[in-house]
Amino acid sequence: MNTIISGRVRKLVSATLIQPWILPIITAPKVQLSTLPTEPVIAAKKPFKVELIGGKRHSWCACGHSKKQPFCDGAHKTKAQGLIPLRFVPEKDSKAWLCGCKYTANPPYCDGTHKQEFIQSALLPVNTHS
Numbered sequence: 001m002n003t004i005i006s007g008r009v010r011k012l013v014s015a016t017l018i019q020p021w022i023l024p025i026i027t028a029p030k031v032q033l034s035t036l037p038t039e040p041v042i043a044a045k046k047p048f049k050v051e052l053i054g055g056k057r058h059s060w061c062a063c064g065h066s067k068k069q070p071f072c073d074g075a076h077k078t079k080a081q082g083l084i085p086l087r088f089v090p091e092k093d094s095k096a097w098l099c100g101c102k103y104t105a106n107p108p109y110c111d112g113t114h115k116q117e118f119i120q121s122a123l124l125p126v127n128t129h130s
């Protein structure tokens with residue numbers, strides 16, 4: 001009986017016969033290096049009113065995991081390594097509405113995106129702002 005063997009299988013068989021240690025390497029499933037999410041979590045369904053200090057660097061939480069919303073507490077380092085805080089320095093003291101949903105198109109400021117259905121109907125993580 002003749003069997004048709006594809007080129008890939010032929011190479012695999014050849015490699016296995018010559019070097020049996022190579023089989024687990026060739027047949028091993030691809031490994032996902034990270035399971036950490038790169039999308040932010042919704043920290044709040046509304047913006048935070050804050051007083052910004054002119055000339056001072058502020059770090060706005062972009063991942064949504066910070067417990068010091070809307071500012072960064074370093075939680076992205078363990079919970080969302082693909083996301084980093086947005087650092088900004090206001091020119092002068094001012095009041096501002098900083099985004100709490102983390103989906104604004106004008107970070108760090110609220111642009112009204114939080115009014116959309118996908119934000120308003122989302123489940124919030126435990127211990128977050130509503």
Ligand code: FES
Nearest residue numbers: 099100101110113
């Ligand atoms: S709170 Fe995110 S856009 Fe308003």
